[in-house]
Amino acid sequence: MIEILNITPITEWFASLKQPLLIAGPCSAESEEQVIETARGIAKIGKIQVLRVGVWKPRSRPGTFEGAGDEALQWLKKVKVETGLLTTVEVATPLHVEKAIAAGVDILWIGARTTSNPFSVEQIAQALKGIDIPILVKNPVNPDLELWIGTLERLNRAGITKLAAVHRGFYPYERTRLRNIPKWELAIDLKSRFPNLPILCDPSHIAGLASLVPEIAQKALNLSLDGLMIEVHRNPTLALSDAKQQITPAQLDSMLKELVFRSPSSPNTDFVDILEQLRNKIDSIDQQMIDLLAQRMRIVEEMGEYKKNNDVSVFQMRRWEDILKSRIDFGKRLGLDEDYIKNLLQLVHKESIKKQADILNRKDKLSTE
Ligand code: PEP
Numbered sequence: 193m194i195e196i197l198n199i200t201p202i203t204e205w206f207a208s209l210k211q212p213l214l215i216a217g218p219c220s221a222e223s224e225e226q227v228i229e230t231a232r233g234i235a236k237i238g239k240i241q242v243l244r245v246g247v248w249k250p251r252s253r254p255g256t257f258e259g260a261g262d263e264a265l266q267w268l269k270k271v272k273v274e275t276g277l278l279t280t281v282e283v284a285t286p287l288h289v290e291k292a293i294a295a296g297v298d299i300l301w302i303g304a305r306t307t308s309n310p311f312s313v314e315q316i317a318q319a320l321k322g323i324d325i326p327i328l329v330k331n332p333v334n335p336d337l338e339l340w341i342g343t344l345e346r347l348n349r350a351g352i353t354k355l356a357a358v359h360r361g362f363y364p365y366e367r368t369r370l371r372n373i374p375k376w377e378l379a380i381d382l383k384s385r386f387p388n389l390p391i392l393c394d395p396s397h398i399a400g401l402a403s404l405v406p407e408i409a410q411k412a413l414n415l416s417l418d419g420l421m422i423e424v425h426r427n428p429t430l431a432l433s434d435a436k437q438q439i440t441p442a443q444l445d446s447m448l449k450e451l452v453f454r455s456p457s458s459p460n461t462d463f464v465d466i467l468e469q470l471r472n473k474i475d476s477i478d479q480q481m482i483d484l485l486a487q488r489m490r491i492v493e494e495m496g497e498y499k500k501n502n503d504v505s506v507f508q509m510r511r512w513e514d515i516l517k518s519r520i521d522f523g524k525r526l527g528l529d530e531d532y533i534k535n536l537l538q539l540v541h542k543e544s545i546k547k548q549a550d551i552l553n554r555k556d557k558l559s560t561e
C-alpha cells in the first residue's frame with residue numbers, strides 16, 4: 193500500500209541536486225584547518241555536492257570529544273565561499289536548529305539517536321515551523337520502521353516537505369563484521385511505501401571500518417538508493433571520533449572511480465528495479481538467517497562445554513518435543529507449513545547434536561539442546 197506523506201515538492205528539491213547525491217565530510221568538526229583542508233580535498237574530486245560535518249556530536253560516553261560546537265559554523269561559512277560545496281550538519285535540539293539556520297547551513301540532518309526519540313523530534317519539528325529547509329532523517333538505532341516513518345511524519349506535519357531518509361544500519365545485538373547491521377529490506381519497504389522519498393545510505397556507520405566502506409556503498413548503489421553520505425577526514429588516524437571508519441579524500445576519489453553507478457536511464461528501469469529489490473531483500477534476509485544460525489551454533493557449543501564439564505549429558509526427549517511443538521505452532525501462526533518447519537528444525541537439531549557429540553569427544557553420551 194502506498195501511503196501519502198505530504199512531500200510533493202520533494203522530487204523538485206532533490207532532482208535539482210546531482211544524482212546520485214554524494215555527501216562527504218568529517219565525522220566531527222575538530223579545528224578550522226581540519227574542516228577546511230578536508231573540504232578542499234573533497235571539493236577537488238568534483239563529484240561531491242555537499243559537505244557533512246558533525247558540529248555537535250552525540251557521544252555514548254561523556255568526556256569524549258563532542259565536536260567543536262558553535263564556532264565550527266563559522267568554518268562552514270568559509271568552506272561554502274571557498275569551495276562552493278553545500279553544507280549539512282546534525283541537529284538534535286531546537287537551539288542547534290536556530291544556530292545552524294542562522295549560519296546559513298543548507299541541509300539539516302537528524303541523527304539515529306534523535307530519530308529514536310519522538311520527544312526530541314517533536315521539539316525540533318516545532319522549532320522548524322515555517323522554515324522549509326531540506327532535512328535528512330537517519331534511521332533509528334533499532335530496526336523500527338514505524339519510528340523512522342514517525343520522524344518523517346512529525347517533520348512533515350510541521351511543514352517540512354524537503355525530506356530524505358538515510359539508511360545507516362541498525363545496532364547489532366551481537367558483535368558482527370559490521371558496526372551496524374544493514375537491513376536493506378527495511379529501506380526497500382520504506383521506498384515502496386513512500387516512492388517519492390529519496391533514500392540515501394551512510395556506508396561509513398554501517399561499515400565501522402574504512403576498508404569495508406566501498407562494499408557497502410556498492411550495495412547501496414545496486415539497490416538504486418538515491419545517494420551516499422560518507423565520512424571523510426584529512427587524516428583519519430588522528431580523528432577525534434570514528435577514526436576507524438573515516439577515509440581520506442584521496443581514498444574517496446579512488447572509491448568513486450571504482451564504484452559501479454547504475455544508469456538511471458535504462459528503459460526498463462522499473463521492472464529491473466523491482467526484481468533487483470526483491471532479490472536484494474532475499475539476500476539480506478538470508479544473510480541474517482545464516483548469521484543467526486551461526487549465533488545459535490555458538491550457544492550450542494557453549495552448552496556442549498557446559499554439559500561436558502558437569503557431566504550431565506543425556507538426550508532430552510522432552511526438550512526436543514517442546515522445541516518441535518513450539519516452533520511448529522509459531523510457524524503455523526505465521527502461515528508456514530508444518531512439514532517445512534519440522535524438516536528445517538530436524539536439520540538444525542541434527543547439526544547441533546553432531547557438534548555437541550564432537551565436544552563430548554564422541555563418548556557414549558548423546559545430548560540434545
Ligand atoms: C554521524 O553521522 O556522525 C552520526 C553520529 O551518525 P548516526 O546518527 O548515524 O550514529
Ligand code: MN
Pocket residue numbers: 219220423433434
Ligand atoms: Mn560518525
